[in-house]
Amino acid sequence: MGGLRTLAAPFVAPGPSAVAVRTRLKQLTPADEEVLRQVGAHLGSLASRDLKARCRDALDHDGQAWAVRKRELTPVSSSRWAGAITKASHDQWALARRGQLAHIQNLEAGISTIRHRLSLPLGDKGSKRAPGGYRSRREWHAKTRRLHVLQDRLEQARADHKLGIVHVVRGGKRLARTRHHLCAAQLTEADWRRQWQAARWFVQADGESGKRFGNETLRVSPDGEISIKLPAPLKELTNAPQGRYVLAGRVSFAHRGPEWADRAEANRAIAYRIHYDVQRGRWYLTASWQIPVSPTIPMAAALAHGVIGVDMNADHLAAWRLDMHGNPIGAPRRFFYDLSGSAGHRDAQVRHALSRLLHWAKSCGVKAVAVEDLDFAAEKTREKHGRKRRFRQLISGMPTGRLRARLASMADQTGISVIAVDPAYTSKWGAQHWQKPLTGKNRKTTRHDAASIAIGRRAQGHPIRRRTTPPPAHQSDVQGHRTVQAGPEAFGREETRPRIPGPRTRCVSPDAARTRATRTPKTVRDARSDLVWVQDSLLLTD
Numbered sequence: 376m377g378g379l380r381t382l383a384a385p386f387v388a389p390g391p392s393a394v395a396v397r398t399r400l401k402q403l404t405p406a407d408e409e410v411l412r413q414v415g416a417h418l419g420s421l422a423s424r425d426l427k428a429r430c431r432d433a434l435d436h437d438g439q440a441w442a443v444r445k446r447e448l449t450p451v452s453s454s455r456w457a458g459a460i461t462k463a464s465h466d467q468w469a470l471a472r473r474g475q476l477a478h479i480q481n482l483e484a485g486i487s488t489i490r491h492r493l494s495l496p497l498g499d500k501g502s503k504r505a506p507g508g509y510r511s512r513r514e515w516h517a518k519t520r521r522l523h524v525l526q527d528r529l530e531q532a533r534a535d536h537k538l539g540i541v542h543v544v545r546g547g548k549r550l551a552r553t554r555h556h557l558c559a560a561q562l563t564e565a566d567w568r569r570q571w572q573a574a575r576w577f578v579q580a581d582g583e584s585g586k587r588f589g590n591e592t593l594r595v596s597p598d599g600e601i602s603i604k605l606p607a608p609l610k611e612l613t614n615a616p617q618g619r620y621v622l623a624g625r626v627s628f629a630h631r632g633p634e635w636a637d638r639a640e641a642n643r644a645i646a647y648r649i650h651y652d653v654q655r656g657r658w659y660l661t662a663s664w665q666i667p668v669s670p671t672i673p674m675a676a677a678l679a680h681g682v683i684g685v686d687m688n689a690d691h692l693a694a695w696r697l698d699m700h701g702n703p704i705g706a707p708r709r710f711f712y713d714l715s716g717s718a719g720h721r722d723a724q725v726r727h728a729l730s731r732l733l734h735w736a737k738s739c740g741v742k743a744v745a746v747e748d749l750d751f752a753a754e755k756t757r758e759k760h761g762r763k764r765r766f767r768q769l770i771s772g773m774p775t776g777r778l779r780a781r782l783a784s785m786a787d788q789t790g791i792s793v794i795a796v797d798p799a800y801t802s803k804w805g806a807q808h809w810q811k812p813l814t815g816k817n818r819k820t821t822r823h824d825a826a827s828i829a830i831g832r833r834a835q836g837h838p839i840r841r842r843t844t845p846p847p848a849h850q851s852d853v854q855g856h857r858t859v860q861a862g863p864e865a866f867g868r869e870e871t872r873p874r875i876p877g878p879r880t881r882c883v884s885p886d887a888a889r890t891r892a893t894r895t896p897k898t899v900r901d902a903r904s905d906l907v908w909v910q911d912s913l914l915l916t917d
Contacts, residue, residue: 383797385745385834387677388779390669390787396631400601400649400658402624410603410612410620411649411658415576417606421448422460422577423545429464433539441465452606455592459580471541479536482529489522546574566653573651578603582644582664589639593647595662597636599625626660635662669787677743677792683736684745684831686801686823687778689714692728693823696739701837703813707824708735729782733789744791745834746782747798794834804839805829812841 403411425444432440441461448457492506497515501507509515535541544551553560554567562570580592588594592604601622605613615621628635638645648661678699686693691711696704710731712724736744783793805825813820813828829839 380799382799382833383748385674385794385796385836387671387674388783388793388795389671391666391780391784392668393663393665394631394634395661395663396628396635397659397661398626398628400622400624400626400660403658404623407622407624408658410605410609411578411651412576413609413612414603414605415578415649415651416572417608418452418456418460418577419545419575421452421456422463423575425460426464426467426543426545429461429468430541430543435539436465451608453592453604455580455583455604456606459592460577462581463577463579467543467545468541471543472536472539475532475536475541479529479532482525482532486522486525486529489518489525493518493522546571550574570653573653576651578650579648580646582646584644585642587642589641589643589645589664590647593649594619595626595639595645595647595660597639599627601626601660628662635664638664672792674794677794678835680740680742682743682745682794682831682834683732683739683741684827684829684834685732686826686830687747687749688823691823692732693821693827694732694735695824695827695831696741697828697831697835699835701832701835703809703828706818707820707827708732709824725778725781726785729778729785733785733791736791737789742791743794743834744782744786745794745796745831746779747801747830748795749779749798796830796833801829801833801839802826808840 425448428444429436444464445454445457445461448460452460488506492509493515495501495508497508497512498510499508509518550567550571553562554571557564557567560567578593580590582589583591588596594602594604601624602615602619603622605618605620610618613620635645644664646663648663649658650661651658681696681698681704683694683696690713691709693707693709695707698704710728712728714721714724732744779793779795786793802822802825805828806822808825809828810820810822810825813825832839
């Protein structure tokens with residue numbers, strides 16, 4: 376046990392702090408679409424220019440520089456559009472800064488692994504916790520060259536991070552690099568150009584509390600009417616007073632529609648974003664607002680009705696319900712999903728699987744779902760797993776962060792708490808202690824099902840193993856039956872069982888002798904059978 380790492384205590388995950396809902400813009404006229412294109416292209420060019428200025432300021436940026444950038448954008452847009460653009464640029468720079476730090480940590484981990492393996496003899500086997508040496512002299516030489524490459528990259532990344540220099544591409548680096556691989560992406564240059572332009576458009580505005588319907592720039596009334604405050608160069612396109620343009624179509628939100636309408640009528644802040652899906656040829660409107668974080672309930676209250684342990688895998692969620700004592704109830708459940716295809720398809724698959732999981736938990740009356748606090752950020756490097764490309768692709772494709780965020784958000788609406796536990800050894804110990812006992816003729820328990828039991832028991836505070844085995848020399852009743860199910864407060868939990876007189880077999884109770892002596896006989900015996908025959912003495916005569 377000395378080599379095992381320290382396990383973190385389970386905790387109740389906090390609920391979401393914001394809400395985002397999306398709907399499709401329908402019944403748009405060609406004039407409406409043309410106005411949206413011109414607004415998006417004009418504001419997108421301003422956003423690109425402002426992001427360049429923000430990246431140029433680097434660490435020297437302050438409130439005064441922010442005000443200067445906003446004043447420069449106001450004459451060519453409006454004060455509110457300028458505020459939305461500058462805030463988006465600042466957030467994008469901060470996001471790139473965090474990604475840069477994660478990249479530095481990834482390079483440091485890779486360099487450390489390569490140095491360790493280069494210091495070992497060729498063909499060294501290694502152990503479970505540390506990789507061994509490289510297999511051949513050729514591989515050792517290739518890794519030596521890669522070590523120098525990674526060191527150069529790390530030095531450059533550290534220098535950029537020290538100076539506050541970040542590398543950001545509006546529209547995304549992936550789409551920018553796709554321009555050089557159009558055949559592999561099955562795109563023409565015109566198709567790529569349309570996607571690139573749409574990705575760089577900017578039609579989004581932050582909410583303002585106290586303003587009409589919660590947003591003065593992109594205003595959506597409770598009955599679904601959308602009006603846009605046009606930038607100054609596009610004033611000739613207005614069709615409503617005060618330099619606004621009203622779209623012909625109306626919108627409604629199927630999800631959280633009443634909540635959105637209540638906020639709009641109360642003039643509470645709501646942020647909106649309009650974007651265009653080039654492949655489908657559709658316009659969408661996304662509304663978002665902040666909500667107070669739901670207070671987390673105590674752990675004991677969440678686990679009062681048992682828990683459902685969930686083990687996340689590449690293609691399904693393995694779940695098993697446990698009672699309050701940590702015993703599995705019923706049969707395991709599996710909720711499958713397909714993570715191939717587009718990002719929207721993967722996100723929908725995750726939502727459907729979590730919806731089925733929460734519906735089952737609600738029908739069982741369980742108020743808590745236990746999941747692993749997984750993070751594969753530092754576990755998918757080439758240097759750590761070597762030739763295991765399929766394994767690296769497997770863990771890279773598992774949506775750990777998205778699933779945890781989705782589950783916390785969806786469970787908050789159903790009154791179910793999400794408990795995050797340390798993922799260490801759950802699969803190994805679950806298979807060791809629970810897979811074989813729960814496998815029968817009519818049910819085959821998988822390793823993932825056993826891991827879900829381990830996750831649920833860890834959330835409840837129970838050890839994963841079913842019982843503590845006595846020493847080999849005392850596996851009889853010498854010291855009594857030992858078990859770790861009893862808590863520290865149980866009186867006499869470490870003592871031996873009291874001695875009960877009588878036979879110590881399972882087929883005969885201890886008081887069997889007293890029962891036989893006092894019970895009524897079931898058969899009638901002949902009275903002559905109770906007589907004892909005595910032989911008379913012989914008559915001796917002369």
